[in-house]
Amino acid sequence: MDTLRNTCRVTVRLPGPLVDLFPGSPRRLEVEARTVGEMIDALNARWPGMRDRLCDTTPAVRRHINIFIGGERARLDTPLRPEAEVFVLTAISGG
Incomplete structure (x- = not known):
């Protein structure tokens, strides 16, 4: 089975x-x-x-990491669409 079948290229911002x-x-x-x-x-x-x-x-x-695709929060099982832009953000806290 081809493991890259149905994959898409996405842009990731770290x-x-x-x-x-x-x-x-x-x-x-990418x-x-x-x-x-x-x-x-x-x-x-x-x-x-x-x-x-x-x-x-x-x-x-992780709780202090947020992943967004199209302005919506994503989980590990969130599917990706071709050409999607994925933003990985760290939470900011302080006191």
């Missing part, structure tokens, strides 16, 4: 604090994936350990 942890990773890149989970797998294949920064062990997107 936050500066995450990029700083993975030398050579860009703020903007990957092939069918879901947000597969997109994270593709990022992790390029920069091992990135999944651990984005996902917890349940597995789910």
Whole structure:
């Protein structure tokens, strides 16, 4: 079975604090994936350990990470559409 079947190319925008942890990773890149989970797998294949920064062990997107597609919050099982732009954001907190 072709694992790339029905995948689409999407643009991913990563936050500066995450990029700083993975030398050579860009703020903007394109990957092939069918879901947000597969997109994270593709990022992790390029920069091992990135999944651990984005996902917890349940597995789910970490509470302090937000992933948006078309202005809507996404989960790991959220499907991706061709040419979609995916924004990965870190939560800001303080007191």
